[in-house]
Amino acid sequence: MNSPAHQAHDVAGRRSGRPHTSMFMRMIWRAAVLRRGRALSALLAMVVAAAAATAMLNLYADVQAKLRTEFRSYGANVVVVGKDGTSLPEDALTRVESELGGRGMAVPFSYVVARTGAGQSVVVVGTDFQRVRKLNTWWSADSWPTSPGGALIGNRAKAVVSPSLTPFTLTFQGRTIEIRPEGTLQTGAAEDSRIYVGLPDFEGWTGVKPSTIEIAANGSAGEVEGTIQRLAQALPTADVRPIRQIVEAEGRVLGKTRAALLASTSLIILTAALCVLATLMGWVFDRRRDFAIMKALGASERLLNGFFAAEAATLGVVGALLGFVVGIGIAAWIGRVNFHAAVVPRFSVLPVVLAGSVVVALLSAALPIGLLRRVQPAMILRGE
Amino acid sequence: MFLRLVYESFRRQTRRKLLAGIAIMLGVAVATAMIAVATDIGDKINRELRSYGANLVVTPQEDTLDVEIGGVNLKPPSDGSFLNEADLPRIKGTFWQHNIVGFAPMLPATVKVTTNSGAQDVALLGTYFAKALRFGRQDFVTGVRTTHPWWKVQGEWPSDESDDVLAGEQLAHKLKLEKGSRIELDNQSHRVSGILTTGGEQDQQIVAPIAVAQSILGKPGAVRRVYVSALTKPEDALARRDPKTMTPEVYDRWYCSPYVQSIAYQLQEAIPHSHAEQIRQVAQNEGTVLSRIKGLMLLVTFAALFASALAVSAAMATAIFERRGEVGLMKALGGSNAAIAALFFAEATLLAIMGGIAGYLGGVVLARQIGQAIFNSQITIQPVLFPVILTIAVIVTFAGSAAAIRKAVLFDPVFALRGEG
Numbered sequence: 001m002n003s004p005a006h007q008a009h010d011v012a013g014r015r016s017g018r019p020h021t022s023m024f025m026r027m028i029w030r031a032a033v034l035r036r037g038r039a040l041s042a043l044l045a046m047v048v049a050a051a052a053a054t055a056m057l058n059l060y061a062d063v064q065a066k067l068r069t070e071f072r073s074y075g076a077n078v079v080v081v082g083k084d085g086t087s088l089p090e091d092a093l094t095r096v097e098s099e100l101g102g103r104g105m106a107v108p109f110s111y112v113v114a115r116t117g118a119g120q121s122v123v124v125v126g127t128d129f130q131r132v133r134k135l136n137t138w139w140s141a142d143s144w145p146t147s148p149g150g151a152l153i154g155n156r157a158k159a160v161v162s163p164s165l166t167p168f169t170l171t172f173q174g175r176t177i178e179i180r181p182e183g184t185l186q187t188g189a190a191e192d193s194r195i196y197v198g199l200p201d202f203e204g205w206t207g208v209k210p211s212t213i214e215i216a217a218n219g220s221a222g223e224v225e226g227t228i229q230r231l232a233q234a235l236p237t238a239d240v241r242p243i244r245q246i247v248e249a250e251g252r253v254l255g256k257t258r259a260a261l262l263a264s265t266s267l268i269i270l271t272a273a274l275c276v277l278a279t280l281m282g283w284v285f286d287r288r289r290d291f292a293i294m295k296a297l298g299a300s301e302r303l304l305n306g307f308f309a310a311e312a313a314t315l316g317v318v319g320a321l322l323g324f325v326v327g328i329g330i331a332a333w334i335g336r337v338n339f340h341a342a343v344v345p346r347f348s349v350l351p352v353v354l355a356g357s358v359v360v361a362l363l364s365a366a367l368p369i370g371l372l373r374r375v376q377p378a379m380i381l382r383g384e
Numbered sequence: 385m386f387l388r389l390v391y392e393s394f395r396r397q398t399r400r401k402l403l404a405g406i407a408i409m410l411g412v413a414v415a416t417a418m419i420a421v422a423t424d425i426g427d428k429i430n431r432e433l434r435s436y437g438a439n440l441v442v443t444p445q446e447d448t449l450d451v452e453i454g455g456v457n458l459k460p461p462s463d464g465s466f467l468n469e470a471d472l473p474r475i476k477g478t479f480w481q482h483n484i485v486g487f488a489p490m491l492p493a494t495v496k497v498t499t500n501s502g503a504q505d506v507a508l509l510g511t512y513f514a515k516a517l518r519f520g521r522q523d524f525v526t527g528v529r530t531t532h533p534w535w536k537v538q539g540e541w542p543s544d545e546s547d548d549v550l551a552g553e554q555l556a557h558k559l560k561l562e563k564g565s566r567i568e569l570d571n572q573s574h575r576v577s578g579i580l581t582t583g584g585e586q587d588q589q590i591v592a593p594i595a596v597a598q599s600i601l602g603k604p605g606a607v608r609r610v611y612v613s614a615l616t617k618p619e620d621a622l623a624r625r626d627p628k629t630m631t632p633e634v635y636d637r638w639y640c641s642p643y644v645q646s647i648a649y650q651l652q653e654a655i656p657h658s659h660a661e662q663i664r665q666v667a668q669n670e671g672t673v674l675s676r677i678k679g680l681m682l683l684v685t686f687a688a689l690f691a692s693a694l695a696v697s698a699a700m701a702t703a704i705f706e707r708r709g710e711v712g713l714m715k716a717l718g719g720s721n722a723a724i725a726a727l728f729f730a731e732a733t734l735l736a737i738m739g740g741i742a743g744y745l746g747g748v749v750l751a752r753q754i755g756q757a758i759f760n761s762q763i764t765i766q767p768v769l770f771p772v773i774l775t776i777a778v779i780v781t782f783a784g785s786a787a788a789i790r791k792a793v794l795f796d797p798v799f800a801l802r803g804e805g
Contacts (some may be wrong), residue, residue: 045698052691056684063680070676074436074669111453121451121458138664160449188441188663193450244534244583249435256432257677259758260425264684267414267750268691275695278407282702330687338679 028311031290038283043319045279049272050323050357051330056265057349058331063261066339067254068218075136076107076214077246078228080238087209088238095234096213100227104217107131108210110202114170114195116161123194124170126202126210135216139191143183145198150182152196158184161195170195177205221251273360280315280364284308288372292380301373308365316361320354327353386723390730400703401735407699408739409746411692412777416747418688419773420765421754422681428759429677430615430670434485435533438611439644439667442467442651442660457492457507466491466606469594471655473519475612478650481522483615483642486530488512489607491597495590498568499559506555507589508569510597515544528591531613532582539563539578544593548577552587570600612651612660616644618671689776696777697784704728704788711792712800721793728792732785733778740777744770 032039080096082088087110089095096106110126129144129152145152153162158181162168165181177197185191203209217227224247232240294304328345335343372380394401448464451457467489475487491510496503512527527544528535540563542548549569551561556579561567563578569590580591598604617623623643627635639646644662651660662668714724748765755763 041698041701045694048691048694052687055687059680059684067673067676070673073672075665113451113453113458120449122449123451123453136665138668140664156447157449187665188661188667189665190450190452192661193452241583244581245437245532247583248534249433249437252435253429253432253673253677256429256758257680260421260681260754261684263754263758264418264421264681264688267418268684268688271411271414271688271691271695274407274410275691275698278403278695278702279698282698282705286705334680334683338676338683 046319054327312365320357412743413746
């Protein structure tokens with residue numbers, strides 16, 4: 001407890017030392033220092049609210065991008081095929097890659113129907129194993145071919161062409177190739193009935209060029225749409241189509257998640273704002289004696305309003321700045337825990353949080369002041 | 385006397401009690417709504433993920449190889465073995481019948497389309513659009529409209545009992561078909577009820593009710609494969625084990641979990657001579673996306689709980705701080721610290737219970753609104769949430785008041801009564 005006499009002596013000493021600081025600033029500063037407990041609890045509420053708002057807004061802005069990378073594990077969302085079943089131009093893949101500019105992945109495929117030694121028809125696909133493995137993460141292969149001449153045999157094709165994975169020959173238009181199975185592929189879809197070989201082997205054997213390029217394009221729906229248009233311009237002889245199954249489902253799940261997150265964000269920010277409102281109102285109300293003394297000493301309404309407003313605004317700004325830093329940290333932590341990638345701090349959130357904090361702080365100061373103004377200072381000072 | 389003090393305190397200080405009560409109510413409502421949404425979001429997103437299409441496919445056990453490139457089947461369509469259409473409703477009789485969102489049989493065929501410029505071979509696909517079926521006492525509707533939600537029709541979907549067909553977009557463009565025009569399939573006239581866009585191979589095909597495909601092939605009741613869309617649980621170590629090597633208890637646990645593997649196993653049991661397999665592209669990725677979204681909502685729920693706990697504590701602390709004068713009076717009249725603290729805690733508990741009940745009801749309504757607005761379906765709220773929420777509300781209110789009560793009780797009554805502090 002500070003004894004008044006000691007305080008007065010202290011203040012007088014400091015006053016003689018420091019000649020002329022503005023009274024207004026001093027009042028604000030002393031109010032914060034002398035009632036440390038109450039001021040701190042008000043500041044804490046402000047910081048928590050600003051942190052919650054910052055974290056949620058950051059998360060909300062970034063979660064789309066984060067989830068989109070997850071959705072890319074569903075594989076290609078765009079497919080390029082030669083018009084009317086023709087092969088694609090020689091340099092199609094390089095052109096696609098340059099249009100993508102690193103924001104996606106492209107995998108070429110070429111198909112023929114070949115005959116086994118027993119006269120059974122089977123679809124043989126030439127592709128780039130390295131790329132397809134990255135694009136279609138759900139392909140379950142017991143081992144991926146690494147050497148030239150190695151092939152990946154679909155689970156169902158295996159039973160027909162080479163149940164014990166021994167080498168066998170295939171014939172296409174009179175030309176034969178020796179296939180050395182190096183692994184079995186299981187996907188549960190059409191791939192199970194096919195044989196996959198490396199692109200150089202395939203071209204050397206059949207002379208057929210890739211007819212399909214599957215592309216996983218990154219970015220929002222609009223960006224993917226833009227990529228499709230640029231690809232269609234770059235490859236006039238090809239059909240460039242979105243894979244609607246993937247694109248539409250992604251849009252739907254993403255939309256719902258964002259909406260759920262938005263609802264939670266608004267609820268959290270609302271609760272945080274209410275918390276600040278309750279604490280700050282208590283704080284200001286608690287200082288009705290200061291208010292009454294100032295009024296009794298002849299302070300004008302304007303000065304009083306200005307004083308409390310300045311105090312609330314300072315609290316709002318300091319709280320918002322501290323809260324912003326904490327909030328960025330929380331968002332980054334959630335990003336790391338859940339998505340294994342940090343959420344990028346967005347400084348565009350800062351002005352919003354800052355303005356919001358100041359408005360809430362001013363609002364919570366205005367309500368009790370409005371109440372107190374109608375009361376005679378004498379009543380307050382008498383403790384009624 | 386104690387009870388009267390509590391009663392009078394509530395009767396005379398209605399405004400203050402109301403403020404604290406409202407704070408508790410809001411906090412509890414937000415917490416309830418967030419917990420309800422977070423616990424149910426897995427199920428809701430799982431259903432949304434079904435828009436990626438079927439995650440299981442059932443084929444005949446002795447199936448020959450598909451020779452198919454870009455949707456063009458190079459194998460004579462009548463080759464190989466078939467499933468029996470009459471067995472399909474049994475899918476709804478399996479253990480996880482409620483997890484089966486829908487299924488659609490497929491029967492590819494090739495037809496001769498006669499146009500003014502001559503005849504040409506076109507691929508035709510027979511399927512269910514939205515077929516009404518019955519298994520036991522259960523009526524249900526299933527077909528591609530459930531399992532392939534990205535299929536869009538300009539015009540109208542044909543009825544499964546009619547002879548109407550859909551023409552794929554690219555085929556329709558080539559043959560200059562539009563909705564309502566007629567088409568000759570193997571010298572039989574059919575009405576084109578709409579133009580189908582799928583972004584896949586069906587854009588170059590004709591899609592018809594399965595009976596039309598069966599009569600073209602001359603194989604009544606035949607089905608080539610069935611796509612099944614099921615709600616599944618993310619795969620774990622148990623899911624991947626081979627049921628043949630399991631002990632009976634482990635087998636029971638595996639069989640009674642909605643893993644994609646165990647549902648496939650049950651489909652095989654339900655349909656004679658069949659082989660069911662997961663479509664890995666859809667089935668394998670569901671788990672990751674689902675767990676990310678669930679994890680996100682869980683963390684956000686923690687943030688919400690934290691924020692509402694803080695709001696409640698702040699409101700309680702303020703409410704008690706304002707009553708220092710009262711505390712001083714009680715102490716001056718000889719009230720012991722314990723008795724005064726007990727009084728305040730009793731009031732806080734009463735407030736927490738009343739605010740908690742009101743907040744829970746508000747939260748239930750809020751959760752319903754969110755479910756309705758975002759997912760177009762009810763959010764189920766576990767009844768067990770009620771006692772849990774109430775307990776949390778009481779604990780938080782207690783914790784929030786404790787520091788303020790302690791301070792108020794320790795405060796010198798003289799200062800308090802003089803209005804200083």
